[in-house]
Amino acid sequence: MRYAHEVGKVRAAERALMARLPEGALMQRAAAGLASVCARVLPAVYGARVVLLVGGGDNGGDALYAGARLARRGARVHVVQAGSKIHEAGFAALRAAGGRPAAGDPADAIAGADLIVDGLTGIGGTGALREPHARLAALASEAPGLVIACDVPSGVDAGTGEVAGEAVHADITVTFGTHKPGLLIDPGASHCGVVELVDIGLGDDLPDPDVVAARPADVRPPEPGPESDKYRRGVVGVLAGGDAYTGAAVLSTGGAVHGGAGMVRFASVAHPVELVRQHWPEVVTTVIEPGAHDAKVLERVGRVQAWVAGPGLGTGDAAESLLEAVLSTDLPVLVDADGLTVLARRRDLLLRPAPTVLTPHAGELSRLIGAPREDIEARRLEHVRRAAAELSATVLLKGSTTLIAEQDRPVRVNPTGTPRLATAGTGDVLSGLIGALLAGGLPALDAAAAGAYLHGLAARLASAPHPDAAEAPISAQDVVTALPEAFRSLP
Numbered sequence: 395m396r397y398a399h400e401v402g403k404v405r406a407a408e409r410a411l412m413a414r415l416p417e418g419a420l421m422q423r424a425a426a427g428l429a430s431v432c433a434r435v436l437p438a439v440y441g442a443r444v445v446l447l448v449g450g451g452d453n454g455g456d457a458l459y460a461g462a463r464l465a466r467r468g469a470r471v472h473v474v475q476a477g478s479k480i481h482e483a484g485f486a487a488l489r490a491a492g493g494r495p496a497a498g499d500p501a502d503a504i505a506g507a508d509l510i511v512d513g514l515t516g517i518g519g520t521g522a523l524r525e526p527h528a529r530l531a532a533l534a535s536e537a538p539g540l541v542i543a544c545d546v547p548s549g550v551d552a553g554t555g556e557v558a559g560e561a562v563h564a565d566i567t568v569t570f571g572t573h574k575p576g577l578l579i580d581p582g583a584s585h586c587g588v589v590e591l592v593d594i595g596l597g598d599d600l601p602d603p604d605v606v607a608a609r610p611a612d613v614r615p616p617e618p619g620p621e622s623d624k625y626r627r628g629v630v631g632v633l634a635g636g637d638a639y640t641g642a643a644v645l646s647t648g649g650a651v652h653g654g655a656g657m658v659r660f661a662s663v664a665h666p667v668e669l670v671r672q673h674w675p676e677v678v679t680t681v682i683e684p685g686a687h688d689a690k691v692l693e694r695v696g697r698v699q700a701w702v703a704g705p706g707l708g709t710g711d712a713a714e715s716l717l718e719a720v721l722s723t724d725l726p727v728l729v730d731a732d733g734l735t736v737l738a739r740r741r742d743l744l745l746r747p748a749p750t751v752l753t754p755h756a757g758e759l760s761r762l763i764g765a766p767r768e769d770i771e772a773r774r775l776e777h778v779r780r781a782a783a784e785l786s787a788t789v790l791l792k793g794s795t796t797l798i799a800e801q802d803r804p805v806r807v808n809p810t811g812t813p814r815l816a817t818a819g820t821g822d823v824l825s826g827l828i829g830a831l832l833a834g835g836l837p838a839l840d841a842a843a844a845g846a847y848l849h850g851l852a853a854r855l856a857s858a859p860h861p862d863a864a865e866a867p868i869s870a871q872d873v874v875t876a877l878p879e880a881f882r883s884l885p
């Protein structure tokens with residue numbers, strides 16, 4: 395897993411470690427790590443034109459000491475100072491090594507640099523970048539040279555990934571001690587480029603992480619063993635589609651069929667049942683009558699280990715009664731799409747002892763928790779956590795960087811997403827896939843995280859089937875088709 399810690403915890407760990415180390419030792423570790431990444435990516439350090447963008451805090455100090463190391467190896471290092479304050483000791487070290495303030499218009503220095511080191515703000519940055527920082531950040535982002543951000547791209551909120559104004563677009567972000575949540579969550583994540591973690595020895599001083607992102611080896615779908623039969627591998631029941639929406643039923647069922655369940659059961663009114671039978675002959679179907687139902691409606695469907703309810707289900711009385719029936723079982727239930735719209739008026743249905751997984755996009759979450767959609771988009775981490783606590787559920791917030799929260803657990807960030815997924819019906823595929831993983835016995839948080847991971851991977855493989863292929867647009871069906879390849883590509 396890649397671990398990220400909130401800013402306050404990073405500072406506390408740094409304080410604890412610094413108390414045991416000689417003055418300045420921690421900053422030297424950070425600067426050494428930063429300089430070594432710079433040296434690695436430059437074709438040659440000797441003669442390289444390096445520009446340091448330096449703010450008034452310790453982030454600037456890191457950049458100055460790293461610049462001094464590069465200057466000692468023959469780089470031509472110039473400093474563009476933002477604001478009146480500067481890390482004096484770092485500046486003195488740079489000058490002693492031959493570095494100089496940039497003369498003339500900083501725009502020229504930045505445009506002519508082979509490498510720009512962004513030391514404007516790090517974990518101490520708050521709110522939108524002020525001037526002259528904002529202009530410098532924009533110049534760096536536009537410059538032809540390589541941009542390496544020190545700890546965090548300036549303008550990105552390290553704790554949340556919010557970007558309130560101008561922010562540096564880095565090619566590489568060299569971060570110290572641990573990842574910061576804002577490096578993993580959009581819009582911040584998309585400003586980082588490649589993230590390199592430099593160990594400065596915080597290890598034992600860091601508490602449990604606040605946010606984690608899976609690496610491939612962390613994703614463990616249930617594996618069938620020699621004793622497995624279709625029932626023991628898990629049966630997933632899908633309640634989806636109606637007379638108005640039939641595609642959602644086919645796609646959600648497709649996600650379940652390729653998600654590794656032992657069996658998929660599908661129940662709906664006649665028309666979607668007919669279509670699902672045509673698309674997925676392996677699925678066991680049940681026709682349910684239109685209109686409102688009592689709690690016994692599910693008995694005819696047969697035994698399942700987990701339910702998926704909601705895609706294309708409609709939002710009227712029939713959908714509400716089905717949702718009431720499914721949420722009154724003692725089985726894991728995933729609610730998506732129309733089901734979430736119904737839940738927004740029936741939050742009482744969430745008071746249940748068994749696990750519930752909700753998979754809203756920002757609009758659906760807005761209806762569920764009564765927060766404006768724009769606020770949710772801008773502060774995804776805060777809202778997904780709040781939703782998990784308020785709704786007593788595992789909440790998977792879709793969109794650019796999918797986040798998954800469960801109360802008192804680190805938030806999972808899905809690293810495989812791609813904007814190619816932003817096409818109608820892909821969410822339906824995700825619901826069925828997670829349902830299959832739940833039926834296979836994964837705990838709710840792991841099922842949701844593994845589902846999001848495989849879904850993103852399938853989309854990438856569908857879009858570009860091999861590393862040299864250009865990306866093509868994809869459909870939700872393409873994602874279903876690529877799911878076996880996504881499972882296969884796990885280590």
Ligand SMILES: NC(=O)C1=CN([C@@H]2O[C@H](COP(=O)(O)OP(=O)(O)OC[C@H]3O[C@@H](n4cnc5c(N)ncnc54)[C@H](O)[C@@H]3O)[C@@H](O)[C@H]2O)[C@@H](O)CC1
Binds near residue numbers: 408421450517546570
């Ligand atoms: N605390 C430590 O022990 C260590 C800190 N390190 C570095 O120190 C950084 C944190 O240093 P600081 O706490 O000094 O904070 P920063 O250097 O991140 O930021 C503080 C400075 O930025 C200015 N600033 C804040 N928001 C701004 C905005 N929106 N627009 C313009 N200026 C803004 C402040 O006025 C202040 O001058 C880390 O990110 C890391 O790079 C590393 O050297 C490792 C050790």
Ligand SMILES: Nc1ncnc2c1ncn2[C@@H]1O[C@H](COP(=O)(O)OP(=O)(O)O)[C@@H](O)[C@H]1O
Binds near residue numbers: 793819
């Ligand atoms: N900009 C984006 N970057 C990455 N993934 C995205 C982006 N926008 C949407 N997605 C993903 O696409 C899927 C869309 O799901 P959803 O909004 O439910 O659509 P639908 O209801 O049409 O299936 C989700 O998995 C979501 O995370």
Ligand SMILES: [K+]
Binds near residue numbers: 513515544547
């Ligand atoms: K920075």
